[in-house]
Amino acid sequence: MPWDPIVLSRVRHLHLKARILTDDLMMGEHRSRRVGSAVEFADYQEYLPGMDLRHLDWRVLARSDRLVVKRFETETQLPCTIVLDLSGDLSTGETARGGYAPLEDSKAGYAITLTATLLYWLHRHGERVGLEVVAGNEVLHRSLPPRSGRRHLQLLFLVLAAAKPGGVADLQPALTRVGGRVTRRGWVGVVSDGMEEPARWLPALSAFARRGTDLRFFHLYDRGEWTLSFRQPSLFYSPEGGDPLAVDPGGARSAFEEVVDEYVAEVRGGVVRWGGQYLLVPTDRPMEMVIRRAVLGRTEPPGAPWR
Numbered sequence: 495m496p497w498d499p500i501v502l503s504r505v506r507h508l509h510l511k512a513r514i515l516t517d518d519l520m521m522g523e524h525r526s527r528r529v530g531s532a533v534e535f536a537d538y539q540e541y542l543p544g545m546d547l548r549h550l551d552w553r554v555l556a557r558s559d560r561l562v563v564k565r566f567e568t569e570t571q572l573p574c575t576i577v578l579d580l581s582g583d584l585s586t587g588e589t590a591r592g593g594y595a596p597l598e599d600s601k602a603g604y605a606i607t608l609t610a611t612l613l614y615w616l617h618r619h620g621e622r623v624g625l626e627v628v629a630g631n632e633v634l635h636r637s638l639p640p641r642s643g644r645r646h647l648q649l650l651f652l653v654l655a656a657a658k659p660g661g662v663a664d665l666q667p668a669l670t671r672v673g674g675r676v677t678r679r680g681w682v683g684v685v686s687d688g689m690e691e692p693a694r695w696l697p698a699l700s701a702f703a704r705r706g707t708d709l710r711f712f713h714l715y716d717r718g719e720w721t722l723s724f725r726q727p728s729l730f731y732s733p734e735g736g737d738p739l740a741v742d743p744g745g746a747r748s749a750f751e752e753v754v755d756e757y758v759a760e761v762r763g764g765v766v767r768w769g770g771q772y773l774l775v776p777t778d779r780p781m782e783m784v785i786r787r788a789v790l791g792r793t794e795p796p797g798a799p800w801r
Contacts, residue, residue: 520542685712699770758774
């Protein structure tokens with residue numbers, strides 16, 4: 495099928511960004527993230543920079559001039575899925591040609607690029623990767639279960655490049671869908687700004703807890719949205735609908751920060767309660783720092799500053 499030239503240009507941008515970030519992250523790594531002690535041979539995989547040189551098969555190199563590494567049963571592919579929330583609030587303050595979110599200097603663009611980089615990083619480590627795009631409850635979602643191979647990764651990048659934020663946030667159905675098919679050894683990343691009532695979607699994380707899934711929640715936010723830094727009374731509109739709200743920052747700033755503190759604590763507490771790793775992700779934070787922290791599996795501690 496023919497693709498929009500804008501989409502193809504965005505695919506190239508995402509691929510380049512993801513490859514550069516992944517190469518930087520893998521530099522200095524000496525082994526695959528799941529190298530184990532099993533002795534049962536499973537298959538071969540093409541060598542990639544950063545893999546453990548001890549697992550190179552020198553006989554294959556001598557016969558065919560190809561660099562391949564041996565894989566064992568404990569290193570067989572891990573099914574990984576990323577749930578990307580692209581509801582209307584992700585498009586706050588953005589304008590772009592064709593209705594696409596700018597991939598640079600925008601909240602939705604940061605979310606899409608972070609998702610692409612995580613998928614690429616996992617693919618480079620030999621994992622099966624899948625994607626669940628949630629563009630609000632009025633917009634068609636895309637559901638692509640974990641698979642391996644470059645063609646599948648290219649399809650995921652095409653879906654990401656063509657995705658447009660919109661609709662009212664509704665994470666629960668997507669989390670329930672992924673939770674119903676995830677395996678005990680699965681990995682799930684959720685990239686969302688969490689801009690809906692936490693009580694609506696947090697219980698859906700229970701499916702991951704029951705299966706012992708390795709869950710990461712990337713709580714994306716623009717610092718300007720969580721502060722009242724303007725000086726004059728203003729009228730606020732939500733991209734997801736509802737009545738406009740008049741706000742005087744002078745009298746509301748302190749109360750607003752308390753509300754945000756309570757909201758962040760509720761989301762963090764709910765994710766941790768269901769066994770997930772919670773990561774605060776301001777859109778001005780370098781992406782390699784976010785991914786490195788996710789790989790290390792460190793939850794943001796209670797009281798971690800978001801300002």
